[in-house]
Amino acid sequence: MKINFSLFKQTLTVAAAAVAIALTGCGGDGDKFEVIKPTPLAPPTPPVAPPILPAFDSDGVLQANIRWTDYGVPHVTADNLESMSFGVGYAFAQDNLCILADQIIKYNSERSKYLGPDRNPGTGDSEHLINDFGFLTLGIRELAEQNLATLSANSRAMLSGYTKGFNRYLNETGAANIDPSCANQPWVQDIDSTDLLTYSMGVALLPGAANFLGPMFIAAPPGENPFPTPVAAAPGMSLEQGLPFKIEPTIAIPERNPQDMGSNGWGLGSDKTENGMGMVLGNPHFPHTGNLRFWQFHTTIPGYLNVMGGSLMGLPGAVNIGFNENVAWTHTFSTAEHFVVYQLQLDATDANNLTHSVDGSKRTIYKKELMIDVAVAPGQTIKLKKNTYTTNYGPMIVVPGNFEWEAGGSAFAIKDANLPNYDVLDHWLAMNLATDMTEFKQAFKDYDGVIFNNTMAASKSGEVFYIDDSTVPGLTATALNALATNPALIQIKQAAGFTVLPGFISAFDFNAPVPYASAPKYEGTDYVQNSNDSFWLTNFENPITGVSPLYGQVGNEQSLRSRMAHKLLANASGSDGKFNMMEVEEALLSNRNYLSEAILPELLSICQANREDDIDVSGRTINLGEGCDALTAWDSTMNIDSVGAHVFREFAFQFRRNPQWAVAYDVSDVLNTPRGLVDNSVTVMQLATAVDKIERAGIALDATLGEVQFVEKSTAAGLPSGERLPWGGAHNVEGGFNVFSTSTSNNGTELPRHTYPAMDNSSILSADAQGYHITSGSSWIFIANFTEDGPVAKGLLTYSQSHNPGSEQSDDQTKLYSLQPQLRPLRFTEADIAANLVKEVNITSAVQE
Incomplete structure (x- = not known):
């Protein structure tokens, strides 16, 4: 959907001006005013790593024992963090070397060097150019080079050990004998700590600035061609002839979660388990291919660490989601926002449109020339250059028709709270090392490295804990009030899907993420849960409110999956109301679904009443009879032997586009509304459309889901x-x-x-x-x-x-x-x-x- 933000610009300017007026003093000279600026926060001092945990190997010779059990799970034992990570990197490379090697060239801005300018060769999509110039604009490689030495000893030890283990496997096996998906590829090379830190910093930007690489690529002042140009003539061409390939990218408003990441997570405390001790269900819903795959492993440093679980590709030694002898935890993808787009007010007197104002003072929009290598033929590369532009907020962005860089008017920049984030390794390591819930919570007080996740945990003693400690911009009270009350800002957020604020008043800026004390939290001995709705109903009996709106909504209609989660928590634990492991496993794997349990009887009645009718669906005559029979035979679950499950699913897809609920959502009955199914022509057409799609696909209506x-x-x-x-x-x-x-x-x-x-x-x-x-x-x-x-x-x-x-x-x-x-x-x-x-x-x- 195209959103024309030019319709909002005047309103937004007026809104910001109103805030500016509100910030002025009420007495004294009317020609003078004082702008209240956010108080700069001193960067937190990283806590000193416990000296008793050995970080680096004492003699520089890393040693690790690796035992593989069934299903290829490695159990790594070592006597220090560096050696432990050495073993993890070695074992990981056996399974997924190609994925990490691919990611290293991605975040090092070398996709074009090895793979050419386009993701789909010859199309002009320019995806590799966008990737490479984009991550150079964000500066993650440069930041890694500058700050690696300042990381904690633990982080440096894990980065060092993991890369050495990865390289050991690659060199021992040989590039010709690895996964054939990347065997003998020139981009499969040894890696080092800087490479892996760059990768980690890039992953931290996935729900934010990394989705704006396209808008950064075409960001340029009015009249300037934003596309790259050759530094020297390409082989067989003159410089005037330009490039031997076309550049025709498609740039649209980015999605905040383009890979549709989600999850379920439960933490059950002593009040909800049969044995009175903690239990955790972890159930991430992530891609099965690509860079967001999990990998399972177990690490032990005798006397210090004993943790098992799964981590995303390339996390060097720490477990993302798992358990140790005292605490178990999981994560779900948070509804929180991790960046803000700022509307800049350009200085009309600057003909170059490279000056904007904040609180009436001029600020420079900085230009920097970047260069990359681009493959144009086997064994041949050319060097391209382009200008990139950044502000005090961050990189400039342009989305045609929506976020424009207008001469003497407005322009836009993005500021990401995770740029940079150096806490990732220390934060997860602290969770891995926790000996009780107090230490587990301390990890969130000391660090802010969970980047885009909710956390649910349970302890051996039966405590539960929830926090959305994802990295969220710590906006001022002024900005938060404007977001909650100003119609223009509310309307823009609804249209864009993310927050846009005036950039010409410093009171809308942020200097740090939201601190631990202000993040949404719950602790007790009953339960915590999340299925990708907001923090609000983490514990239904104890709703969470009063936090920054950037964390998500309060009082909103819950997703069907969230309602299913609450239903399972309420009725899947047996007559005693307390869960054992078998009951939790059955709750997850029974493959029930909320919509059928809510409307199937009514749907069957409607279907049977119209089964003999001829219904026109886009020129095709559809009869519902066989579809009704398939739905009647369906057992209401999504198991492999469930007959007709796909008929209901296709109806559900049509229903989602135009829900025909009989009872609307009511915030006072949040788990039971909306409900009921309206018997009308729309519902009948949704059924007919489902039948039509299945028939056109050549699939039997009475097929099993398997x-x-x-x-x-x-x-x-x-x-x-x-x-x-x-x-x-x-x-x-x-x-x-x-x-x-x-x-x-x-x-x-x-x-x-x-x-x-x-x-x-x-x-x-x-x-x-x-x-x-x-x-x-x-x-x-x-x-x-x-x-x-x-x-x-x-x-x-x-x-x-x-x-x-x-x-x-x-x-x-x-x-x-x-x-x-x-x-x-x-x-x-x-x-x-x-x-x-x-x-x-x-x-x-x-x-x-």
């Missing part, structure tokens, strides 16, 4: 493997809890893969696939329950450990789930590891003779 929904891995060349694994699981559209979906969009890497196009944009059904090709959803799943004998855990990595299609670990867990949705035991104790040992190696960084 015949329609499947996982199919790609070959190393990105072709369909031909092996389709039936897949149980729901979708967000029907309000499932254990949800999956399909995506054909950019998965963040350039590694080859296959996709099947959807029939249209109204659902994910593909005629080419003859169903739903699952590529995202429930990924790293685990349940951990503390007992008197230590934590007991089950889990699964639905897409398996390895990206390498030649590895047994590329699909072993996938096949296990396909047979029947289930979790497997997690081998945490020494006895369990020994009983399930598959392979063991000792590795060292010493030069091998």
Whole structure:
């Protein structure tokens, strides 16, 4: 949808002016006023790492023991952080070397150097140019180079060890013998700590500035060509002839969550578990391909650290989501905003349009020339240059028709609270090391590195804790009040999907993220939960309010998945109202869905009443009879043997576009509204459209879900493997809890893969696939329950450990789930590891003779 912000500019200017007036003194000389500026906050002093935890290896020779148990899970033991990370990096490289190598060139701005200017060669999409100039504009590589030495000893040790382990595997195995997806590619090279820190800083920007690389690419003052030009003539061309390729990017308003990341998370306390000890359910819904895959591992530094779980690609040694002997935790993708777009007021006297004003004082828009190498033929590159522009807020952006750089008028810049964020490794390591809930909470007081996540945790003693400590701009009271009360700012946020503030008054600026004390939190002994709605109903009996609106909404209608989560918490624990592990696993994997439980009887009645009618759907005559029979036979779940489940799903996709609820949302009955189904022509047409789509796709209406929904891995060349694994699981559209979906969009890497196009944009059904090709959803799943004998855990990595299609670990867990949705035991104790040992190696960084 195109949004013309020019309609709002005058209103926004007036709004900012009104705030400026409100900030002036009420008495004294009317020609003089004082602008209240935000008080600069001193950067927090990083806490000193506990000296008892060895960071670096004492003699410089790293050593680690790695034991692999069933399903390819490595258990790494070492006597210091650097050696532990050395082992983790080595084991990770066996499974996913290609993904991290791809990400290193992405964030180092070298995609064009190795892969040419376009993601789709010859199209002029310029995606690689946009990537490379974009991350140079953000300056993450430069920041990593400048600040690596200032990081904590723990962070530097983990970066150092992990990269050495990664390199050890690559050099030991040889580039010709690794995953064939990237074997012998020139961009597969040794990496170092600066590379990995750059990568970490880039990941921190995923929900923010990283989505604005296109608008940064075309940001230039009026009259200036924003596109790059050659530094020297390309081979066989003169400089006047320009480039041997076209530059025709499509730039639109960015999405805040383009990869549709989501999750479910529960923390159950002593009041909600049968044994009175803490339990956690972790259920991230992340892409199954690309740069946001999880990987499972277990690390031990005897006497200091013993933690198991899963982490995103390339996190050097720390567990993102998992458990130790005392605390378990998980994360969900937060509704919070992590950046602000600022509308600048340009100085009309500057003909170059490179000056704006803040509180009446002139500020410079700085120009910087950037250069990259671009492949134009095998073995040939040319060097391109372009200007980039930044302000006191951050990079300038342009979106044609919406955010324009207008001569003497307005322009726009983006400021991201995660640029830079050096706390990521220290924050997760502190969680990994926590010996009780007090220490776990202290990690959030000391650091702000959870970047874009809610956190839910439970302890051995039965405490639960929730916090949205994602990195959120710490706006002033003036700015927060304006966001809550000013119609123009409210309207712009609704239209854009993110906050836009006046940049010509300093009171709208921020100097630091929201501190721990002001973040939404809950603690107790009952429960915490989140399914990607806001913090508000983390605990339904104790709603959270009174925090910055940048964290998300209060009083809003909940998603169907969130309502399913609350329903499961209320009724899936048996007659005693307390959960055991089996009940939590059944709640997740029963594949119930909220929408069918809410409206299926009414839908069946409507369907039967119209089953003999001929209904025109875009020129096709549709009869509902067979569809009604399939829905009648359906068991209301999304399991592989569920007949007709896809008929309901396709109806749900149509219903979402124009919901026909009989009872509207009521904030006083939030978990039960909206409800009921209206019997009208719209509902009948939605049913007919669902039947029509399925018939046009050539799929039987009475097929089972396992015949329609499947996982199919790609070959190393990105072709369909031909092996389709039936897949149980729901979708967000029907309000499932254990949800999956399909995506054909950019998965963040350039590694080859296959996709099947959807029939249209109204659902994910593909005629080419003859169903739903699952590529995202429930990924790293685990349940951990503390007992008197230590934590007991089950889990699964639905897409398996390895990206390498030649590895047994590329699909072993996938096949296990396909047979029947289930979790497997997690081998945490020494006895369990020994009983399930598959392979063991000792590795060292010493030069091998």
